[in-house]
Amino acid sequence: MSSSLKDPVQPPPHEPPRGLNGRRAQAARNDHSILAAARTVFLQSPQAPVAAVAKEAGVGISALYRRYPGxxxxxxxxxxxxxxxxxxxxxxxxxxxxxxxxxxxxxxxxxxxxxxxxxxxxxxxxxxxxxxxxxxxxxxxxxxxxxxxxxxxxxxxxxxxxxxxxxxxxxxxxxxxxxxxxxxxxxxxxxxxxxxxxxxxxxTFGTLSAPAxxxxxxxxxxxxxxxx
Missing domain, CATH: 1.10.357.10 (Tetracycline Repressor, domain 2)
Structure with a gap:
């Protein structure tokens, strides 16, 4: 990366928020796990079912559906x-x-x-x-x-x-x-x-063989x- 950057790259959007307690903290951890798992699962197979995401995330399917209806x-x-x-x-x-x-x-x-x-x-x-x-x-x-x-x-x-x-x-x-x-x-x-x-x-470059x-x-x- 160049030293001319105005600001550092923002943390990944799947990073769980800090400073939460109790149920909100658990919900944030679940959401982080679900999104990270979904990325892994769907990179391998976009047709995979949400059950595969829940399994990868280590959460119950009901926890996933509470956050994402489908x-x-x-x-x-x-x-x-x-x-x-x-x-x-x-x-x-x-x-x-x-x-x-x-x-x-x-x-x-x-x-x-x-x-x-x-x-x-x-x-x-x-x-x-x-x-x-x-x-x-x-x-x-x-x-x-x-x-x-x-x-x-x-x-x-x-x-x-x-x-x-x-x-x-x-x-x-x-x-x-x-x-x-x-x-x-x-x-x-x-x-x-x-x-x-x-x-x-x-x-010295020739012309490209096809248009963009x-x-x-x-x-x-x-x-x-x-x-x-």
Whole structure:
């Protein structure tokens, strides 16, 4: 991370609040356990039942349902938390410091290290987005594109690079997932270096063989399949 950050990355939204006692403290611990378990379970299989989440969390199914009426609400919560983390990280690089290219690279690294994009992509099309999620998504997209555009306008990126390449870079990097967490991080950073070097402006680069994905292509995965 760059030393130019205005504020440190906020704690993960699944961190239980401190200073609570009694039932409220237990409820907060249960909620933390449920969300952490849901992330683990749904990364492996978005189609998994909520019973698998309760088992992973070590709580009764009734405790889960007291907090989340159904799987739909649980998925919506996970996605909203992921978008808020994305926005928190993006806001730290929105002024383009220390230079636009480094800001873009550090932003991408921050999102990959937070590992929020992998889950949101897994969940795409498995639940109905809420208006709140729509607003968070728009905010996240605007921040991402502004960080990209500063680097592009500064002549630091190849002419055929596109802001819509960035979400696909997130997908490629977060697909790297080994049993060794430290090695996973190291390999993600290795390929981040390779990919970002390929994004740099270089007069010897040829033209890319295909255009960047369109906004419609990126968004079509969020359409919930209609029952026949």
């Amino acid at each position: 799987k739909e609400q649980l998925l919506q919560k996970l996605c909203a938390d992921g978008l808020r983390t994305f926005i928190s990280i993006a806001e730290q690089y929105s002024d383009g410091q220390p230079d636009p290219f480094t800001a873009l690279k550090d932003f991408v690294r921050g999102i990959v290290d937070a590992d929020v994009h992998a889950l949101t992509v897994k969940l795409a099309g498995t639940f109905t987005p809420t208006p709140e999620l729509g607003e968070l998504s728009v905010r996240a997209d605007l921040l991402m594109k502004s960080i990209f555009q500063r680097a592009f306008d500064g002549g630091m990126l190849r002419a055929d690079a596109d802001a819509n390449d960035v979400p696909m870079i997130f997908e490629q990097l977060t697909a790297i997932r080994l049993l060794d967490e430290a090695r996973t991080v190291a390999l993600r950073h290795r390929y981040l270096d390779l990919i970002m070097d390929g994004m740099r402006s270089n007069p 994905p369109s906004g419609m292509e990126l968004g079509e995965r969020w359409a919930v399949p209609q029952s026949a």
